[in-house]
Amino acid sequence: MSISKDLIAASATPLILSILAEGDSYGYAIIKRVRDLSGGKMAWTDGMLYPVLHRLEKQRLVESYVGASETGRERKYYRLKKEGTKALAEQRNQWTLVHNTLQQLWETKACLT
Amino acid sequence: MSDVEKMIEQWRGGLAGSETLGPADIRELESHLREEIDHLKALDLSEEEACFVARHRLGDTACLEQEFAKIHPHGSLVSRLRWTTAGVLLWMIAGHFASVISTALLWLGCLHLLGTVGLTIARIVLPLATMAAVGAAALWWYRRYTRARLQMGHGPSRARIVVLALGFLLIVPVLSGLNLGQRIWMVRSTDMAWYAQVVRASVYSDLASVVLVPALLTVLFVVLYLWGKREVRVS
Numbered sequence: 093m094s095i096s097k098d099l100i101a102a103s104a105t106p107l108i109l110s111i112l113a114e115g116d117s118y119g120y121a122i123i124k125r126v127r128d129l130s131g132g133k134m135a136w137t138d139g140m141l142y143p144v145l146h147r148l149e150k151q152r153l154v155e156s157y158v159g160a161s162e163t164g165r166e167r168k169y170y171r172l173k174k175e176g177t178k179a180l181a182e183q184r185n186q187w188t189l190v191h192n193t194l195q196q197l198w199e200t201k202a203c204l205t
Numbered sequence: 206m207s208d209v210e211k212m213i214e215q216w217r218g219g220l221a222g223s224e225t226l227g228p229a230d231i232r233e234l235e236s237h238l239r240e241e242i243d244h245l246k247a248l249d250l251s252e253e254e255a256c257f258v259a260r261h262r263l264g265d266t267a268c269l270e271q272e273f274a275k276i277h278p279h280g281s282l283v284s285r286l287r288w289t290t291a292g293v294l295l296w297m298i299a300g301h302f303a304s305v306i307s308t309a310l311l312w313l314g315c316l317h318l319l320g321t322v323g324l325t326i327a328r329i330v331l332p333l334a335t336m337a338a339v340g341a342a343a344l345w346w347y348r349r350y351t352r353a354r355l356q357m358g359h360g361p362s363r364a365r366i367v368v369l370a371l372g373f374l375l376i377v378p379v380l381s382g383l384n385l386g387q388r389i390w391m392v393r394s395t396d397m398a399w400y401a402q403v404v405r406a407s408v409y410s411d412l413a414s415v416v417l418v419p420a421l422l423t424v425l426f427v428v429l430y431l432w433g434k435r436e437v438r439v440s
Contacts, residue, residue, distance in 0.1 A: 119233065119236075137263075137268070138264060139237075139268075140264060140268075140272055142230065142233060142234065143276050146230075146276050147275075147276045161240070165239065166232065167236055168229075168233050168236070
């Protein structure tokens with residue numbers, strides 16, 4: 093099953109904020125987490141994650157800092173800010189509303205069929 | 206240098222001239238690329254395969270630039286304005302430098318050697334040759350600056366940029382002052398009949414340069430534009 097580009101783009105922000113809500117992370121790990129959670133069905137183009145992260149940073153929802161990887165290489169980490177937590181709560185409400193609305197429609201259709 | 210390092214260097218070179226990706230962005234992407242290569246090699250892919258897959262997963266360079274441009278909309282515009290301004294300044298410097306040389310040639314009596322046609326050609330060729338030399342020097346400096354920017358994580362110091370800017374500000378009045386000084390000296394010290402001949406020759410060459418030089422530069426611009434389009438299509 094391939095997921096539409098619009099849906100992938102729309103879900104990028106809540107996914108990233110949700111992953112960062114679990115703890116500080118970095119780009120490669122975020123991509124891998126999304127891939128694992130979706131069973132490989134949500135395969136982002138890796139490089140496209142970073143403009144989204146930088147946009148979230150510009151919106152002051154996340155902040156970055158430089159740390160070291162296990163191999164000693166420089167690595168940029170991201171952490172969720174207070175404003176990011178509020179934005180995540182708002183995103184959750186919106187997606188829950190959409191999910192519940194669709195669920196009702198599809199359950200009704202299932203009963204009729 | 207291993208194959209992986211060569212590939213990463215080549216990939217980095219492709220992004221080095223980007224107007225929308227800064228050195229920090231490229232370092233972050235490179236870190237991701239390296240982690241993906243290590244992960245794929247741990248899955249028993251060969252170095253070449255790991256590099257190919259990792260690069261493909263990271264995404265096309267042109268698409269990356271487009272996406273980054275969305276979050277830095279003014280970055281590319283500022284960069285283009287900067288280079289346009291530098292180009293105009295370099296043209297003014299080249300023009301004044303060529304003018305000083307050609308006036309010196311006249312002063313040394315080269316009109317008799319070159320003739321009117323030769324002088325016309327010299328006054329067209331000199332600015333273009335000077336511009337080409339200055340452009341080649343600018344390109345060398347730009348490539349050196351870009352390589353240094355990536356390797357050291359920073360470009361030329363602010364002090365160096367200020368010195369260069371002051372140099373540009375001073376050089377144009379100095380050259381045009383020199384040119385003016387030459388002409389005044391010629392008027393005062395040489396035979397007026399000969400000077401009238403020089404002025405007449407200069408009028409033809411100036412007319413030709415006003416028409417031919419912009420035409421040549423326009424052709425060059427179109428060629429470079431089409432060449433750039435072809436490179437994007439091929440990649």
